[in-house]
Amino acid sequence: xxxxxxxxxxxxxxxxxxxxxxxxxxxxxxxxxxxxxxxxxxxxxxxxxxxxxxxxxxxxxxxxxxxxxxxxxxxxxxxxxxxxxxxxxxxxxxxxxxxxxxxxxxxxxxxxxxxxxxxxxxxxxxxxxxxxxxxxxxxxxxxxxxxxxxxxxxxxxxxxxxxxxxxxxxxxxxxxxxxxxxxxxxxxxxxxxxxxxxxxxxxxxxxxxxxxxxxxxxxxxxxxxxxxxxxxxxxxxxxxxxxxxxxxxxxxxxxxxxxxxxxxxxxxxxxxxxxxxxxxxxxxxxxxxxxxxxxxxxxxxxxxxxxxxxxxx
Numbered sequence: 678x679x680x681x682x683x684x685x686x687x688x689x690x691x692x693x694x695x696x697x698x699x700x701x702x703x704x705x706x707x708x709x710x711x712x713x714x715x716x717x718x719x720x721x722x723x724x725x726x727x728x729x730x731x732x733x734x735x736x737x738x739x740x741x742x743x744x745x746x747x748x749x750x751x752x753x754x755x756x757x758x759x760x761x762x763x764x765x766x767x768x769x770x771x772x773x774x775x776x777x778x779x780x781x782x783x784x785x786x787x788x789x790x791x792x793x794x795x796x797x798x799x800x801x802x803x804x805x806x807x808x809x810x811x812x813x814x815x816x817x818x819x820x821x822x823x824x825x826x827x828x829x830x831x832x833x834x835x836x837x838x839x840x841x842x843x844x845x846x847x848x849x850x851x852x853x854x855x856x857x858x859x860x861x862x863x864x865x866x867x868x869x870x871x872x873x874x875x876x877x878x879x880x881x882x883x884x885x886x887x888x889x890x891x892x893x894x895x896x897x898x899x900x901x902x903x904x905x906x907x908x909x910x911x912x913x914x915x916x917x918x919x920x921x922x923x924x925x926x927x928x929x930x931x932x933x934x935x936x937x938x939x940x941x942x943x944x945x946x947x948x949x950x951x952x953x954x955x956x957x958x959x960x961x962x963x964x965x966x967x968x969x970x971x972x973x974x975x976x977x978x979x980x981x982x983x984x985x986x987x988x989x990x
Contacts, residue, residue: 681780682780682834682836683724683752683780683781683836684723684724684752685697685723685724685752685754685780685781685836685865686780686781686836686864688723688958689865689894689957689958694950694956694957694958694959694979695723695724695894695896695957695958695959696721696722696723696958696959696961696974696979697722697723697724697725697726697754697867697896697958697959697960697961698718698721698722698725698726698960698961698962698963698967698970699725699726699728699960699961699962699963699964700714700715700718700725700726700727700728700742700746700967701728701731701736701964701965702727702728702736702737702738702739702741702742703736703737704734704735704736704737705737706737708737708741708742708745711727711737711742711745711746712745712746712749714746714967715745715746715749715750715751716749716750716751717967717968717970717971718751718967718970718971719749719750719751720971721970721971721974722751722961722970722974723752723958724751724752724753724754724781725746725751725752725753725754726753726754726756726783726867726960727739727742727743727746727753727754727755727756728756729756729757729758729785729787730758730760730761730787730793731788732788732792732793733760733787733788733789733790733791733792733793733794733795734793734794735793735794735795739755739756739757740755740770740773740774740777740779743755743774743777743779744777744778744779747777747778747779752780752781753779753781754781754782754783754838755774755779755781755782755783756782756783756785757770757771757782757783757784757785757809758785758786758787758788759785759786759787759801759802759803759804759805759806759809760786760787760788760789760790760800760801760802761787761800761801762801762803763801763803764803764804764812764823767803767804767809767823768816768822768823771813771816771833771835772833774833775833775834775835780834780835780836781835781836781838782813782835782836782837782838783838783839783840783867784806784809784810784813784837784838784839784863785806785839785840786802786805786806787800806839806840806858807857807858807861808861810837810839810858810861810862810863811861811862813833813835813837813862814837814861814862816828816832816833817832817833817834817835817837818862820832836864836865837862837863837864837865838863838864838865838866838867839858839859839863839865839866839867840866840867840868840869841854841855841858841866841867841868841869841895842868842869842917843868843869843871843876843877843880843881844869844871844873844876844877844917844918844919845916845917846917848876848879848880849883851880852880852883852884852887852889855884855889856887856889859889859892859893863893864893864894865893865894865895865896865957866893866894866895866896867896867898867960868895868896868897868898868960869898869917869918870898870899870900870911870918870962871897871898871899871945871949872908872911872918872919872920872921872924872945873919873920873921874945874948874949874952876919877897877949877953878952878953881895881953881954881955881956882954884955885954885955889955890954890955890956890957894957894958895955895956895957896956896957896958896959896960897946897949897953897956897958897959897960898959898960898961898962899942899945899946899959899960899961899962900942900961900962900963900964901938901939901941901942901961901963901966901969901973902924902928902934902938902941902942903934903935903938903966904928904934904935904938905925905926905928905929905934908920908924908925908928909925912925924941927941928941939969939972939973939976942961942973943973943976943977946959946973946977946979947977947978950977950978959979961973961974
C-alpha cells in the first residue's frame with residue numbers, strides 16, 4: 678500500500694490557509710445529495726467534514742458518504758464519534774475507511790442521544806474523544822491496536838483532527854481541554870462556529886501564548902445565518918454557543934436576511950484573518966446552504982489566487 682499524506686494535510690504543511698466545508702449525510706439511502714454537494718464544493722475547498730449522525734439523528738454512515746464524496750473529486754474528513762461504538766467497532770471502521778482511501782479523520786465524543794431521534798437508545802462512550810485521538814495516533818505511529826497488539830503490516834496512517842469550543846464555560850478550561858487534545862496527538866483543530874469575536878480573540882490569545890497554534894493547525898469555524906430565527910435558535914437552544922444580540926438585530930432589520938447573513942459571515946472571516954493570530958484556515962459550515970460557500974470564499978478574498986502563504990507566528 679502506497680503511503681501518501683492527504684491533500685488537506687499537504688495544504689496545511691505548505692503554510693497556505695486551508696478551507697474546509699461540511700456535508701451531512703442523508704436520512705435515507707440515496708447518495709445523490711452528497712454527490713451533488715461534493716461536486717459543488719470540490720473546486721472551492723480543500724476537504725469536507727462528513728458528519729457522523731450529527732445531533733444523534735440516524736443518517737447514512739459517515740464512511741459510506743465519505744466514499745461517495747471521494748469518488749466525486751472532494752477529499753473527505755471522516756468523522757468518528759465515541760457515542761455509538763466500542764473500541765472494537767471503532768478500530769474496524771478506521772481500518773475500513775483507510776482501505777477505501779480516506780486519509781483524514783476527526784475524533785469527537787458525539788452529541789448525546791437524548792438530543793436525537795432515538796432518545797432511549799443506549800450510548801457507548803467506551804472511549805472519550807481524547808482517548809480516541811491518542812489511540813488513533815498509536816495505530817499510526819506505533820503500529821499498535823488499541824489493545825497493544827502489533828500490526829503485521831498496513832497500519833492506517835490518518836491525518837488526525839479534533840474539535841474545540843471556545844465558548845462553553847468555564848472559559849479558561851476550554852484552552853486546557855484543547856491542549857489535552859493536542860497532547861494526545863491531534864494535528865488539526867476545527868472550532869465551533871464563531872459569532873462572539875471578542876471572546877474568540879481572547880481564546881486565541883491564550884492559545885498562542887501557550888504555543889498551541891505551533892503544535893496543531895487551528896481552523897476557525899463559521900456558519901452563515903439565513904435569518905434571525907436561526908440565530909436565535911443557536912443562541913438559546915445550542916449548548917455552549919454565544920450569538921451577540923446585535924447580529925440578531927441586524928438580521929431582523931435586514932430587507933434581505935440571507936444577503937445580510939452572508940455579509941456577516943464574510944465580515945467575520947475578514948476580521949479573524951486580519952486581527953487574530955494563530956489561524957491556519959477556515960471551516961465554513963453552510964448547513965443546507967452549500968451553494969453559498971463559493972461566494973463566501975470569493976468575497977472574503979480566500980480564492981486560491983488571493984491567499985498567500987500563512988504568516989509564521
